[in-house]
Amino acid sequence: MAAEEDIIFSAAINLMSAFAFLLAFAVLRIQPVNDRVYFPKWYLKGTRASPRKCGPVVRNFVNLDIRTYIRFLNWMPAALHMPQPELIDHAGLDSAVYIRIYLLGLKIFVPIALLAFAVLVPINWTGGSLQHIEGITFNDIDKMSISNIPSGSPKLWAHIAMTYLASFWTLYALYTEYGIVSRLRLEFLATEKRRPDQFTVLVRNVPPDNDETVSEHVEHFFCVNHPDNYLLHQVVYNANMLASLVEEKKSLQNWLTYYQTVFERKPSQRPKTKTGFWGLWGETVDAIDYYTSEIKNLSEREAEEREKVLSDPNAIIPAAFVSFKTRWGAAVCAQTQQSNNPTIWLTEWAPEPRDVFWNSLAIPYVELNIRKLLMAAAFFFLTFFFMIPIAFVQSLASIEGIEKVFPFLTPVIEKDAVKAFIQGFLPGMVLKLFLANVPKILMAMSKAEGVTSLSSLERSSAAKYHLFLLVNVFLGSIIAGAAFQQLDKFLNQAPAEIPKTIGVAIPIKATFFISFIMVDGWAAIAAEILRLSPLIMFHIKDAFLVKTDKDRQEAMDPGSITFSIAEPRIQLYFLLGLVYAVITPIILPFIIVFFALAYLVFRHQIINVYDQKYESGAGFWPDVHRRIIIGLVISQVQLMGLMSTKNVAKSGPVILVLPVLTIWFHKFCTGRFESAFVKFPLQEAKIKDTLEKATEPNLNLRIYLGDAYVHPVFKGRGQFEAPVSVDEEENDPLVATRRIPRREIAAQTPNPNLL
């Protein structure tokens, strides 16, 4: 256990490194040459032009104005300046609500910290239990923790009372925040401009029909079942192959540009390349000629594939985007069941066009269920047994392992320096490499599950990552040993023992988690603002690929908040704060600093840097809420375990009330607020429809929605004619049969005079 000097030293180191990052940022930020790295958002918005255009050349690259260096921290107040409505307008609701998570952390933990330091720390300090035990080393942090209270002391009731206060305060904060976010979401949806997804429903699992194409079948079904509301539909093409060709061509184009730039700078010598993998081996050829011909080949294949997709009926997926005349009609269709068989004609709100995950629109119902089962099993094994493959790779990466597989390397390996490197770094590197790739693996698993939008993909991946971190970082740090050993332990231990095991281990681990917060939290947040990797990438691209301003625009990588990775990590800090609030309150200031710093940095980033790929209207908030509730329940249960080892009579049932109430509160909140994130109320839809009808009576929705849901590879190419509209059909002899059902419908439409 680290003494308090170690902690102070570590805190100082970490504070200094964080400060160094911030200083580097402050300096780099004001160099005109980095402007596009640190303010890409404004370029994308068109409100900022390249600063290189005017003044002496050097000024274009380096900032020589001394005064700006003095005010190097002025980004902080600037970041806080923008009021929330403007922020939502500027960066979108997703981002604005995302930073509210950090704010919620401050709201929860600042009052709890104040109370804990006013009440619990003095009580713990005067507990005097540790002094009486001979031969035990303890430090001031331990003296401030619950460990210093003797077993069975009535002082422990203060901790129980504090748990009650902290829990109720957290629940209150959660409740108000859920209310605020759902209000923001509803306001956002209400004031939002017309968007194609408001009128559109995604229909999946269109049943096959022998007589009709998918497109005809969809049209007939919705003409019959939503006669007053149906407007048009857009079939989905299986263009995954085409999309990958387009991707490949883009990459070849980049190489061609690179070699052309090289050639322009050094016209004496034509650049060469090798035809093999990554230009590393194979025949040496003239690079520009090679890539030009490759691009030509690919263009032909692309055109061929494009032709094939558009003409082949098998390339049409049994799914469609169906648009309605009114938002009301779309809301009705999205929320109701269409057919007897609930596995066909599945309707759901269409995601925003940018948000559609095209790859998984065609998966049938049974396959979807099997995929989910397999992924659940895979996730279970990944979480609990992930140490096994790592141990295997580590054994391969050991000296004996390498010598066995590559005997010819033996003389190299046996050198001292190499040996030390293999023994000292390789196992750790393997672990780090794996851990860094966990989010990617989880994202791949979520993709295999077959969700239809990028936002739900991110949410599903975040849910998995949260569990993974909970088991492998939180529990893994508290109870030594790999996760599958913990699992074995838990299965062979009485349920009442588990909270005890955790409860006893938690106070001991306080100093470890303080270091963790500083290294993983503070330093990572400070590094976040520096954007080292986009900075380097931009300058490389700028040097070799950029020719026009448009190229420069494309070379910018504003990035976006990776919700699937960042949010589960925040949850770890909520969990630590809630767990330690009563036990070792000294951890709270570190968490508060983390939340404050993160709030500041991310507020700056969403204003100046990030450009979100899609907008889900804060659809992730129910997940955030649920995970904080999970953290709260864990904190309550482990306290129960700890108290039972401290021999506080009747504390069990008293604390047991809390998790029951917390879970009930969660159900209550879900009923109260969640539908704002899942459904779209008819009243809202009607109001928007009515307003629109009044302000824009001549709007032609058919044109507006025409190609909103075309696969991105077809977009803006003009090849894709607008879908056949109902009126245009009149002149189409091929679809004359379609008239019959529609006439039937007209006859079926209820005549209000008869009622």
Next chain:
Amino acid sequence: MAAEEDIIFSAAINLMSAFAFLLAFAVLRIQPVNDRVYFPKWYLKGTRASPRKCGPVVRNFVNLDIRTYIRFLNWMPAALHMPQPELIDHAGLDSAVYIRIYLLGLKIFVPIALLAFAVLVPINWTGGSLQHIEGITFNDIDKMSISNIPSGSPKLWAHIAMTYLASFWTLYALYTEYGIVSRLRLEFLATEKRRPDQFTVLVRNVPPDNDETVSEHVEHFFCVNHPDNYLLHQVVYNANMLASLVEEKKSLQNWLTYYQTVFERKPSQRPKTKTGFWGLWGETVDAIDYYTSEIKNLSEREAEEREKVLSDPNAIIPAAFVSFKTRWGAAVCAQTQQSNNPTIWLTEWAPEPRDVFWNSLAIPYVELNIRKLLMAAAFFFLTFFFMIPIAFVQSLASIEGIEKVFPFLTPVIEKDAVKAFIQGFLPGMVLKLFLANVPKILMAMSKAEGVTSLSSLERSSAAKYHLFLLVNVFLGSIIAGAAFQQLDKFLNQAPAEIPKTIGVAIPIKATFFISFIMVDGWAAIAAEILRLSPLIMFHIKDAFLVKTDKDRQEAMDPGSITFSIAEPRIQLYFLLGLVYAVITPIILPFIIVFFALAYLVFRHQIINVYDQKYESGAGFWPDVHRRIIIGLVISQVQLMGLMSTKNVAKSGPVILVLPVLTIWFHKFCTGRFESAFVKFPLQEAKIKDTLEKATEPNLNLRIYLGDAYVHPVFKGRGQFEAPVSVDEEENDPLVATRRIPRREIAAQTPNPNLL
């Protein structure tokens, strides 16, 4: 442990008593005097008239035709005769599907029993483990069970294979049955005649409005948000007080009729009664005069209350039944969310008018949640601590207890006969009395939860009873001790130990459960057909209250299947069958006899006796399915525990696959079939609307739906005018303000020409 002779003896006794019941039924059934007890369903249908009308007097009461006595078992083939479609038409889908539960039992267990007897019983018999142990008493039942296989024997793999076969067979049977029932339900709903609930939605939590009454507010809201579909609505009056007055009056009327009959038979003496509770004490008065004046008083109070309810705006509950012009409109409204705030304007399908549970329509959202929490806590305590109040009452009912509370009774109690009674019977009677009342307590708890229909009330109560039986009968019989002691044991035991504890105890308890099946199952089913209590009640009423044929009609008590009690009990037999299928297959024939007998008896009862109070269209099937799945998972998990004590290497993971697959299968089935029981697809609604429009173009729905959802106490009294219709409003100066929003709506209605 009972020897096999005991079992055979017990089986003989039980078979004979069951046979005696059946014989008594066969004789009583053909007596004309009992006709209305054993065939009330046909009287209610109007296809059977009183048999007393013709022939000599004695023939009206006793059947003297010897030939009918010879064919005394001919009700059995008769019960099986009616084909299923006719049965559904005759008794309703609820009843027809209810008896399919027994049929499902046969489908699952007959093949499993055949296979088990062909394979497992020989294997067990030759296991020879029990012979090798000295000093242990065992019987042939044990020899046929898994106990006879020595630990670690490879023969146990046969049992694991058998578990796989049994599980897959059960899942297959469940899947096909779910498919059949959902198809039956959809067909039933599709061929159903026009019913008010097809057009109607129950709206709860109408928000208060200062300017408008509930009725106006509902009308405006639906005129705006469902302009094309809204037809009319019916507000709900809080008539609970009035309903209880009506009930009271009916009971007084019965007493008056009774005394009038007594007086008619013995005109010399006017009957007397006492004014106190149940006529047991108080002043003695002339009975006929007393009841006549009491009824007069009550009639006045009733009229007053009726007036008050109809005129007082506070008697209107913020809930309403909203009817639509088409089934499509109702389906849309029931499945969508109306308002931003998901706790107001809650819409759900209206239950059938008979099925409405009027008392809980007015409960606001927050209160509903709190009630659910309280009831969940109460149910937890009832289940796990129900022995505590019983032990308390039993201690009061002991000799010391009675002497303490009522010292004056000491001399009476100290008599030997009384003492023996108190010591021997009273504690058991207290327990029996409590157990018999558990379903009533659970039903009261479900009522307090605030569900809106009788069918969901029964389902909620059944779910509780199922858990109660699982904990207190199944686990309680296997692990001795009260439920709260079990809970304590489970909490302080490793999770991996729990299946072991159960797994080891289960083979030992086989003989106990065989007796249980015979006493609780066979005898109860045979008693069911005898209808002893309705038989006696009918003859008492017939003697004292019946004057006209209408009275006799009312004196009949056809009863109905009490789903909330009967279904959880069936589940116990499914559970026992699944658990013992592999361990002690000898139990299976007993279960098969139970299912066969029950199927026969209940088929007879639903054809000839029961008259269901409402029709939910087999809405309970998802619950039945889920509970059988629970039983299957329990059986798999306990086998895992048993195998781990039998030292079968690697059996754990092999069996673990089964519960995972079973739970996944349940999720799959839920997605595949459940919506047929929860939602009403738009396609179906449209087809029915279209058909109706074609066949009955002149139908006036407004009149048809007019007073469908009037509280039963107002029904058929003419006091209740039809709700103000949209057209009638024109002449109503008071509601002139309402015109404005409707004109707005007209302006807002989308003009198709513009699109």
